[in-house]
Amino acid sequence: MRERKLQDYLSILEEQALVESTYLGKDSLNMYVSYLSYNSKDMKEGGLFICKGAHFLPEYLDEAIDKGAICYISEIEYDTKNPDFPYIIVSDIRHAMAILANFYYDEPWKKLKLIGITGTKGKSTTTYYMKYILDHYLNSMDKPESAIISSIEVDDGVIKEESHITTPEALMLQRHFHNALESGKEYLTMEVSSQALKYHRTLGVTFDVACFLNIGEDHISPIEHCDFDDYFDAKLKLMSQCKVACVNINSNHADEICDSVLGAKLITFGTDEMADIYGYRIVKEADGISFMVRTPKFTEQFKISMAGFFNVENALAAIAICYALDIPIESIYEGLLNARVPGRMEVFVGKNSKTIVIVDYAHNRMSFEKLFTSTIKEYPDKKIIAIYGCPGKKAIARRQELSEIAGRYSKKIYITEEDPGEEPLLDICNEIAKYVRRTGCPYEIIPDREEAIRKAIEEGDGNTVILLTGKGRETRQKRGTDYIDCPSDVDYVLKYLN
Secondary structure, three states: OEEEEEHHHHHHHHHHEEEEEOOOOOOHHOEEOOEEEEEHHHOOEEEEEEEOOOOOHHHHHHHHHHHHOOEEEEEOOOOOOOOOOOOEEEOOOHHHHHHHHHHHHOHHHHHHHEEEEEEEOOOHHHHHHHHHHHHHHHHOOOOOOOOEEEEOOEOOOOOOEEEEOOOOOOHHHHHHHHHHOOOOEEEEEEEEEEEHHHHHOOOOOEEEEEOOOOOOOEOOOOEOOOOHHHHHHHHOOOOOOOOEEEEEEOOHHHHHHOOOOOEEEEEEOOOOOOEEEEEEEEEEEEEEEEEEEEEEOOEHHHHEEEOOHHHHHHHHHHHHHHHHHHOOHHHHHHHHHHHOOOOOEEEEEEEOOEEEEEEEEEHHHHHHHHHHHHHHOOOOOOEEEEEOOOOOOOOHHHHHHHHHHHHHHHHHEOOOOOOOOOOOOOHHHHHHHHHHHHOOOOOOOOOOOHHHHHHHHHHHHOOOOEEEEEEOOOOEEEEEOOOEEOOOHHHHHHHHHH
16 A cells, blocks of 8 residues: 555546546645545544445544544535535545545555356355365465455455455455455455445456356345346456456356456356366265366366255356366365355254254355255255245345245245344244245244244254254344344254254
8 A cells, every 4th residue: 555645546536537526625635645444433544534325424424534534535515514624526436435445455456366256146155165275275385375255254364254245345345455465365265246246346356267156036126236137237247357257057148148258268167068167977975975077178076075966066166267277186176075164054963853954044046946956855855944034125036035935845934033134024024924825834933033943943853954044154133234243043053953
């Protein structure tokens, strides 16, 4: 990071035709910007403050000024305690923030091997597959482990914490890139959400490898995407921001995805023999799933120890990425074999009851369909009890979609809390119940998630598989605008199963 004058920040915004008006004296333009933030509590002396967000309040700006801000950037003008306080008004604050963040941190991503993964399902698993593979490779050379930005956790070498958003805001994202670089990290693998792409969080960033896993309808709501086309178009943006694009040939709309790859090398993967990275001879074994892989350079057998046949596609995605990066086969093999994803397809068995509980992050139609059908295939003689909820005010269609799938395969459903946010929890539960009733599957609404898990486990026996979905190892529930600490689903399972 270099200390630059406010004039420099103004100039870069003007180059992008983002500036609508300013109130800046000559002395203001010559002031040096020592910090950049959209969090008033995080503001420092000499900082440039970004006003953004649906819940932004003018008092946040006053707090930032008190803490030493020298100018604010916003889409609207605010009345401040200092009527002569400098400001820059822009047409698109998210676009502006991405440009400024990239500028402030000196484009740190250029010095990293950056991998971006998008898709409706499988992003977290593929991201962790890559981390395990890359860490094996880096450890063999006594280098620092790779960095990761996922919907489960962030570890950039400085910040290591549980995530509550798939892809951070542009300013935080560039900070993670900077931290990784300063920590000696060579590789960074990240999930890239449709929201991140739509709202410019990765704007100006070029990925060494980008991967498109699959596409299905999701995140359709007034505050996310207006329809499928908007969702799909957002995802496709990643294909124009990379040097190499890896695309699942088995995905819906695969031809459109491949056609969107412009100016980058295209590598396809999948279980179709036309794929560049072709997976076949998939076999369920006692301790995992083995499969053969044929590429233009090698033909080898690989194995994953995570449950779920659908994870083979995620493994093939990781192999395709590694093929693009010239990662050695040994590291690919060992990484996939040893990979674990916290809260993803974690299987627990009661010592006495022999009840099986599978904890998984499945939360949309594609992931639910894969989870339930895979469970039927792997445990054909057992009954399924499902425990799930839906988030407040977003991905509204999930309430019907998840209920139709769970109702089709389950013997009983427990409807419970899952990040209700600013929507009343019981309203969400009752709407889910409306769709479950149509399937004829027995259900019970238990808003307290711990109690729902306890009761389901109590009801189970050696003939039962409980599918506990949505939260995995997350230790927070979104209630209102706050994230409230709570035990994870795994904590509850360990508490009551034995």
